[in-house]
Amino acid sequence: MADKAILYDATKCTACRGCQVACKQWxxxxxxxxxxxGTYENPPDLSANTWLKMVFxxxxxxxxxxxxxxxxxxxxxxxxGCVEVCPTGALYHNDLGFVGYDRAKxxxxxYCVEACPFDVPRYSGNVITGVREANKCTLCQDRITNDMLPxxxxxxxxxxxxxxxRATLLAEAKQRVAEIGGKAMVYGEKEVGxxxxxxxxxxxxxxxGLPAEPKVSGAVTAWQDVLHxxxxxxxxxxxxGLGLNYVIAKRKIKVESEGK
Amino acid sequence: xxxAERKTKSTPFxxxxxxxxxxxxxxxxxxxxxxxxxxxxVNAVAWVVLFVTGWFFFVDQFGGAAQGGASGVLHRxxxxxxxxxxxxxxxxxxxxxxxxxLEALKWGKDDIGWLKAAVPYYxxxxxxxxxxxxxxxxxxKLWWLVTLGAGALMIVTGGLMWFxxxxxxxxxxxxxxxxxDIGFIILFxxxxxxxxxxxxxxxxxxFWSMWSGMVSARYAASxxxxxxxxxxx
Numbered sequence: 025m026a027d028k029a030i031l032y033d034a035t036k037c038t039a040c041r042g043c044q045v046a047c048k049q050w051x052x053x054x055x056x057x058x059x060x061x062g063t064y065e066n067p068p069d070l071s072a073n074t075w076l077k078m079v080f081x082x083x084x085x086x087x088x089x090x091x092x093x094x095x096x097x098x099x100x101x102x103x104x105g106c107v108e109v110c111p112t113g114a115l116y117h118n119d120l121g122f123v124g125y126d127r128a129k130x131x132x133x134x135y136c137v138e139a140c141p142f143d144v145p146r147y148s149g150n151v152i153t154g155v156r157e158a159n160k161c162t163l164c165q166d167r168i169t170n171d172m173l174p175x176x177x178x179x180x181x182x183x184x185x186x187x188x189x190r191a192t193l194l195a196e197a198k199q200r201v202a203e204i205g206g207k208a209m210v211y212g213e214k215e216v217g218x219x220x221x222x223x224x225x226x227x228x229x230x231x232x233g234l235p236a237e238p239k240v241s242g243a244v245t246a247w248q249d250v251l252h253x254x255x256x257x258x259x260x261x262x263x264x265g266l267g268l269n270y271v272i273a274k275r276k277i278k279v280e281s282e283g284k
Numbered sequence: 285x286x287x288a289e290r291k292t293k294s295t296p297f298x299x300x301x302x303x304x305x306x307x308x309x310x311x312x313x314x315x316x317x318x319x320x321x322x323x324x325x326v327n328a329v330a331w332v333v334l335f336v337t338g339w340f341f342f343v344d345q346f347g348g349a350a351q352g353g354a355s356g357v358l359h360r361x362x363x364x365x366x367x368x369x370x371x372x373x374x375x376x377x378x379x380x381x382x383x384x385x386l387e388a389l390k391w392g393k394d395d396i397g398w399l400k401a402a403v404p405y406y407x408x409x410x411x412x413x414x415x416x417x418x419x420x421x422x423x424x425k426l427w428w429l430v431t432l433g434a435g436a437l438m439i440v441t442g443g444l445m446w447f448x449x450x451x452x453x454x455x456x457x458x459x460x461x462x463x464x465d466i467g468f469i470i471l472f473x474x475x476x477x478x479x480x481x482x483x484x485x486x487x488x489x490x491f492w493s494m495w496s497g498m499v500s501a502r503y504a505a506s507x508x509x510x511x512x513x514x515x516x517x
Binding site for chain 1: 303340341342343344347348350351352353355356357359360406407408409446447449454455457458459461462465466468469472473476477480484485486488
């Protein structure tokens with residue numbers, strides 16, 4: 025099946041945060057009590073109950089102050105660090121290309137939280153006992169597999185969010201970037217194998233607080249792709265070596281025993 | 285001179301597996317004190333729990349067993365039991381604990397000799413070239429060093445993953461997990477060897493020294509001559 029994606033056009037976003045609210049409403053996520061920190065941004069960070077958050081950045085100084093907005097949620101990477109490290113298969117790639125999440129399978133290990141190059145997954149629960157559960161945007165898998173739009177897309181008043189075939193949206197994003205000109209760029213086409221949330225930005229990614237070259241850490245690859253086969257190899261050598269010793273020693277060595 | 289006490293009701297199956305314990309009337313010497321034996325078995329049980337639950341997280345094919353999170357909780361409990369008991373043992377008799385740890389660090393020419401003689405000895409039972417050994421033979425010293433070294437690695441990396449929080453970055457966590465799993469691989473193979481040797485024909489009956497504390501004088505004299513000569517003086 026063709027990959028699906030969300031297109032977020034930062035130049036059209038008004039930061040109304042309707043998407044944040046729609047996400048909470050559809051996914052049944054409770055509100056969080058916060059304090060006024062002197063910013064329209066709220067809550068302060070993503071959490072197990074906030075899967076989507078609008079981030080505000082002030083760039084430059086008056087009279088040339090620019091106020092830019094970014095959508096912060098799971099990017100649904102093709103080379104997803106979280107899927108790579110998840111031991112239970114709770115995080116997986118859906119047929120539509122995005123990173124699905126099966127909450128019932130989560131072990132609470134927290135590996136995904138640490139391996140994500142975008143610092144997105146969060147867990148709720150107790151760090152000390154280890155009874156906890158990760159959470160993140162599922163791209164409304166329950167809605168899109170039933171021919172409905174993701175909740176955030178459905179609610180977006182200025183049409184800054186779109187949902188559809190990834191290839192179509194990518195072409196649209198490029199066309200839009202050509203229209204805007206200047207520093208405008210598409211973000212997510214090739215990053216971490218291609219994300220399933222594509223951005224139209226009109227400045228460098230860093231201006232929006234996005235990593236310029238997001239990458240899954242080399243340590244994750246060494247841990248998952250190198251150490252695992254080594255482990256199997258060492259286990260095989262151990263078992264074979266001990267087995268060989270047993271077969272030979274059993275025949276060659278006469279047991280000295282004080283027992284009856 | 286003590287003689288063997290048959291307090292334990294051992295099943296014939298265990299006799300087949302490990303060789304029979306010293307028969308009544310056979311001369312025996314004490315090899316492991318009661319606190320050491322309790323430490324060993326508490327450790328062994330905690331180790332099995334840590335090993336099995338850790339396995340679920342490390343080996344993707346068994347990841348299904350980690351679902352729901354019970355294994356993560358058990359892993360933490362077993363870690364606390366293992367480290368806590370070792371700490372209690374240390375505080376209970378710091379002198380003995382330090383002496384035990386130092387035993388593994390004392391290496392001499394007979395240890396080099398052991399390394400050279402080990403293969404013919406453990407494969408074919410040739411003891412002519414095997415030099416006399418102390419209370420801990422060279423293999424046991426190696427096992428002890430691996431246990432202490434890899435154990436420290438597991439405590440540090442496990443502790444960082446558990447309590448590190450935001451103080452260690454995601455990168456720090458992943459490195460800790462990588463090192464934790466390297467420790468897992470090392471401890472797995474050496475523990476297999478450790479358990480295997482308790483069933484090795486050359487060491488028939490030694491299992492019972494960790495059970496009742498006693499080993500036959502003949503075993504002590506043939507396997508740990510330097511120690512045996514010392515305690516017989």
